[in-house]
Amino acid sequence: MISFDSRRAFLILSVLILSFGGWSPTQAADSLENISPQEAFVQTVALKWQVDASRMKVDWGRLENREWKPQDSIKIRSESKRGWFVVLVEGLDVDPMAARVRAGVIDTSWVTVRNLVPGEVLKREDVLAKEQLFWGPPQDQLLEPWGYEVRRKIAVDTALLERHLMAPELVATGEQITLQWTQGSVSVALRGVAQNSARLGEVVRARVEGRRDLLHGIAVKKGVARLQGEGSE
Structure with a gap:
């Protein structure tokens, strides 16, 4: 669940409303509070995915070493599977630049401790709770996967998702x-x-x-x- 204070929540909602034709995480930010372009991007994606921003991870790629200025903005132009975004970076004294960045979520999941084969019934000792980074929006996970039947071959140290298993x-x-x-x-x-x-x-x-x-x-x-x-x- 999202744990923003009311002012921050209003900020992010304003961003989404004002940038219908292509999100711009900093257009509404400047008038409300001092927020960096990177933080505004993270907060916007977190709200879209309905996750806590503190659990977000972003790979900035070619933007990693950019010297950001308060006037800079990051506009999200498109989003694809597995957390890839095409963004447009704009500033006062530089030409606009397009780049790809990747966002993900750190989440606790059930991870296999051994190789599993189709038809096996999962036991409690077959899995271990572990924090992992998932690129893209949160994945559907089973709260208690033991007792479910393995649908396909699963390698050791795999985070279990619904698609891996069948109801018993x-x-x-x-x-x-x-x-x-x-x-x-x-x-x-x-x-x-x-x-x-x-x-x-x-x-x-x-x-x-x-x-x-x-x-x-x-x-x-x-x-x-x-x-x-x-x-x-």
Whole structure:
């Protein structure tokens, strides 16, 4: 979450509003407070990505050793994948200069401690929490990846993302499962036979003795599905 004070937040919002045709992180800054072009760039991107600016990292490339002046400005012209930006740097006594810079976010992620192969079920001891730099906006990460199935080959020391894993299979075709329904303090549990396999969050169809129609539920635990329909919580 962004942790700016109200004045700083107003500053950055003003920047975005005033520079609709091509962001200019310093146009609004000069009239509100003394802020460097580099800091204004970082704050603008942080707001766009909805991250704390203190977690941002920027590779300035050819701009790394530039002697910045208060009158300089950085205008973002375009953004591509993996954090690359094309910027236009302008100053009072120099010609405008285009350059590429790269921005990323330092975030804590689950990192593999060994090589993993497709079909393995991830265990708690297979991963380690570690701070890493991710180029580009924040990536979708699993809060607790253990129990998930490995989708592809994963090398040791890889930061795990959602695309690397599949939700675990909780229901197998033909097995006895429990179908649960809850409304307030009232709970009902039925036993049925699964007509299809289902992973976490997927729909499972079940046949219950004495009923002609199939019941539909969402797989929530091993051998357990939450019945769909009004009242189910």
